[in-house]
Amino acid sequence: MNINLTLIGQSITFAVFVWFCYAYVWPPLINALTERKKQIADGLAAAERGQHEQELAEKKATERLKDAKGQASEILAQAQKRATEIVDEAKDDARTEAERIKSGADAEIEQEVNRAREHLRQEVVTLAMAGAEKVLKREVDATAHASTLNDLAAQLK
């Protein structure tokens, strides 16, 4: 165990190794480590943010759903209301139409009745004439007694 030049050689070797490590080995490794640490931290933060956003989206979705349901029921109610309205209108229309048809029919019946009565009146006149002819056994001047007969006929009402 003699102390000799090895001492200085070792010191120089040591210095060179430390320098090499400092210059070429340490920086890339420690950079990779810090970079990865940062990436992991970022990833975790992003995951948290994503979760938060998902929660928000879910909340929003339920809100939308609720809105939609509300709107749908509103629309349904309106539709129902409209439907009853339409039915009512149709009923009214039908009623007026029926009234109209009925009044038309009434008028026609009246006309018919009048016509029939007129006809009957004529018939009665003729019959009366024929009867009178038969009763009188002679020719009655129809024109001379027309007014009398017409009065008679008029009494037939």
Next chain:
Amino acid sequence: MSGEAQTAGEYIKHHLQNLTYGKFPDGHWGLAETAEQAKEMGFMAIHVDTMFWSIFLGVAFLWLFRKVAKTATTGVPGGLQNFVEMVVEFADGSVKGAFNGRNPFIAPMALTIFVWIFLINAMDLIPVDWLPLAATFIGQHVFGMDPHHVYFKVVPSTDPNATFGMALSVFMLTLYYSFKKKGAIGFASELTLHPFSSDNKVLQLVFIPINFMLEFVALIAKPLSLSLRLYGNMFAGEMIFILIALMYGGGWAIGIFGGFLHLGWAIFHILIITLQAYIFMVLTIVYMDLAYQVPEEH
């Protein structure tokens, strides 16, 4: 055992001798053939085995980590990258925990110290004769050396030169940062105005040399304890491995007993080599932190 007629003492001595290349007293350079020759070379010599293994392991460490660093992705890391990142985070965490200043140089240094010393210490786990025998074989057949004179010590941290060298570099750095952060006057006052101080000027003058003695010893003790702790632990561990290895030459029963001892000590030693590397790293960080601390006013 490497050698036919080796005694136990020779075996141990052979294992504790570095392969030394240096300047002989007569002026020519060459490999020392005996421990005495290595001693005679004095300071102008270099331990080839220590330098080889420490550089080899350091390069292996840097090559592996550089390879991973070049392809490091921020995505899902592969197995090797995962391992490297674990070590890097460990060193980074240690620095963040103990070092309060801001210096991007400290963490890579801590990483280098930890991994390099760990690898160097781990050489202790390779059975004590394998690499020296391989070295003897190569020395004998490639370089034509006398096999008895091929020394090979594979654990650089059992060579005080290695541990002192590292501690010296750390010490220089602490001095540098102390001067840089505190200034020459701040550093000098730190060495001379503690732990005794007085408002009385005369008394203060008396205290200065005493303080300096105490603080200077404390200052010098830092690199010394740093290196001697590592050296002592590893040297003792290596010594025990060598002693256990001696048992293999003592017959069947002792050999098998030695095998169990070897296994047990090796498992225990895994803890020691990691712990020593960790201690060296943490103490370096702490010394750097002390260098960065600007003293509060008195």
